[in-house]
Amino acid sequence: MPAGDYRKKISLSESGPGDAGKTGSWRIVRPVIDPDVCIPGRRNAPACYICWLYCPDGVISRSVPPGIDYQYCKGCGICAEECPTKAITMVEESSFIKE
Numbered sequence: 001m002p003a004g005d006y007r008k009k010i011s012l013s014e015s016g017p018g019d020a021g022k023t024g025s026w027r028i029v030r031p032v033i034d035p036d037v038c039i040p041g042r043r044n045a046p047a048c049y050i051c052w053l054y055c056p057d058g059v060i061s062r063s064v065p066p067g068i069d070y071q072y073c074k075g076c077g078i079c080a081e082e083c084p085t086k087a088i089t090m091v092e093e094s095s096f097i098k099e
Contacts, residue, residue: 027075029090031068037087041065051079051088 031051035041039048044064052060059069060079068079080088 022071023074027073028093029075029077030070030073030093030096031075031077031079031088032091033065033068034087034089035065037085038065038083039085039087041087048084050082050084054078054082 033041033051040046041064046062046064049060049062049066051066052062056076056078057072057074059072061067061069075090075093077090080086080090
């Protein structure tokens with residue numbers, strides 16, 4: 001870049017699942033989607049995807065209904081907080097441990 005040229009450099013790459021690494025065993029809660037309350041699940045059509053938009057790890061799919069890649073989900077709860085129909089609840093990880 002010539003001296004005095006202050007054009008902003010931008011990245012053309014997009015983040016994807018796993019950019020922050022696999023979660024491991026430290027997550028204490030995980031999001032669970034109720035397809036009967038979720039807008040895409042209820043309408044059986046692509047719509048909403050607010051959870052996908054706000055997920056900082058990019059682990060929510062834009063499928064009908066949306067799916068979550070728990071290998072990379074950190075359990076932050078942003079998706080549950082942003083869901084307009086409250087279709088996502090945060091469930092304690094201990095309830096998923098097989099005995």
